[in-house]
Structures are given as C-alpha cells and as structure tokens.
Amino acid sequence: MENRNNRFRRKYFVTIDRLLIRLTTIAVILLVVVQALLLHAETRKYLSLVDKLEGEQLTSPPTMYAADISRVDPNKIMATVDRVIAKSIRSLRSGQAITIRMITPAATGDGLLTINGEVVGNFAKGNLECTVYNGDYIEIDVTKLTRPAQFIIDTHKNDMILSPLDGILLQSQSNVIVVGKVIFKR
Template sequence: MENRNHRFRQKKFLCIDRLLIRLATVAIIALLASQTLMISGETRKYLSLVDKLEGEQITSPATMYAADVPWPDPNKSMNTVNKVVARSMRTLRPGKDIVIRMINPPANADAIVTVNGETVGNFGKGKVEVKIYDGDYLEIDATNVKVPTQFIIDTRRDDIIFPVDGIMLEGRGTVISVGKVIFKR
C-alpha cells in the first residue's frame, strides 16, 4: 500500500515538474518575443506604458511665471506702489533681448510688434528692440502697410531655440506670426 502511495506521489510530482518546466519555457519565449518587439518603435508605443506617456504631462505643476498673473486694469485707480509692482512682475523670470529689423521698406511707423497681444514698439526707426521671455508669442502687425514688407529677426544668442537667428519674414498687409519663443533649458 505504501509503495502504491509512493508511486502516486512520484507521478504527481513528475507531472508538476513537467508543468513548471513548460511554464518556465513559455515565459522565457514570451519574454524574448516581447523584447524583440520592443526594438521597433511602432510596436514599442503599444507595449510600453512609459512610451505611451512620454511627452505627456501627467500632473500639472503650479504655474510660477509672472506672465500668468493678470495685469491690473489701468482704468481703475491704483496707488503708485501697486503700479510699480504690477509692471515689474515680468522681471521675475529671465528675459532676452532681440532686435527685429524692417528691411523693406526701410522704416515705417505703421508696422508694429506685439508680444502676447500687447504692442511693444513700431518700426519708425527701422528696427525694434524687444525683451522676450520663454513662452511669449511674437507677431508683427503690418496690416496698415500697403507695400510688401520684409523683416529680419536678430537674436544674437545661442540659448534661444525659436525664433531662429537671422530668419527673414515677409508679408503684405497682414499680421506676420513669428511664433512662440522657446529658450534652451
């Protein structure tokens, strides 16, 4: 009787051993297959959660830029201290100076430069010096100029990705969108 139980246990353990070996073999083959599929960029974005979320902001950090603080209404009465504080809020983050030159026609006060929708200067002298910050949006409003216009943007810096130094923009009676300012980090 004991011999029969011993043989039954041996068969049971032998069956379990075979099952474990087969499961381990299947797991290793599946691992190799998935790693082989991860080599390709197209399949990796479907198999890897990290690649799915790469470039997407998961949590939104609190904005700490002074440009996100709304400007006070100048029509309302403000004391002198509040006016100075409100105008100096943009200096809390580092800015860069760029020059936008109007080369055709040489000078025209009807063309203006806007940063984030606010007028910062006109081309009465042929060029405008602008202090820009990371994330600002630059436009050149030449709607009042009836002849074709050309502008060159001089950043003279290696730490500004966009706008590109020396880029030439052309237009005729339109708003020329320079784009969003991007600094190197």
C-alpha cells in the first residue's frame, strides 16, 4: 500500500514539474514577444495602460547657444499673451540685476540690448540696467553704429553670477556683440 502511495506521489510530482516547466517556458516566450511589441508606438498604445493615461508628452526647450538664436527684428512686436506668459515664467525664477555700460561712442540710442532674442532697451543714457535669469542669452546689437563700440559688464560684485564676468570689456567686431549665456552658481 505504501508503495502504491509513493508511486502516485512521484507520478503526481513529475506531472506538476512538467506543467510548471511548460508554463515557465510559455511565460518567458510571451514576455519576450510583448516586450518586442512595446518597442513600436502603434502597438504600445494598445498594450500599455500607462501610455493611455499619461496624456500629451511635453518636450523641454533646447538649451540656447549662439547658433540657436535667430536674429529678431526689433520692430517685430510679440503678442500680448506671449509677453504675459514670458513675464510670469520669469517671475517664478530668481533673477539678478546687471548693468551694461557703453563706453565708446558717447551715449546713443543706436545700440540695442537683446535678451533671449527680445529687445530689452537701448543705450540712450549710456548704461542699461536689467534683470537676468539663469540660462538667459544676452547680445548687444550695434548694427546702427558707424564706429566700433565698447561696453563694460557690471554684475555689481554679485557672487551668484558666474558668467558673464564682472568688469569684462566687450568691443564690437561685427554687427552683434555676443555677451553670452548667463550662468548662476547653484
């Protein structure tokens, strides 16, 4: 009788082992097939609940360098809504004041300061104070000047600003003087 029970148990365990091996093999194959299907966007939207519930994907704006900034016509006016949005986004960040002084020629309204492609002001008073934020891109447009111009950047001895350097002298070699990207210490 014990022999009979042992045979039944062995037979039962061998059957369960074979079934578990087959189920494991099928599960691994199914996993590989589903992962391969998830590589394609069209099938992923049907298989993945997360992609259905996530909503629209947002992309962050690329970092701006000199080659990325297009020259903006100063006469071009930005829409009111765009200005309000841009100002509200800037107000969420902490900004630092800098002053750009025009040394030569004497004070004239022909030099324009642009930050991120938007005209901020001119050098009619000889100097221009503005608030900059981390990542802003500063340029000075001197296309209307007939003589070479010189400018000094004054960051008010602020330890938070790494670039542009305090007291740096910039001289016009072309129509646009690139001050560069504003970088703050973290």
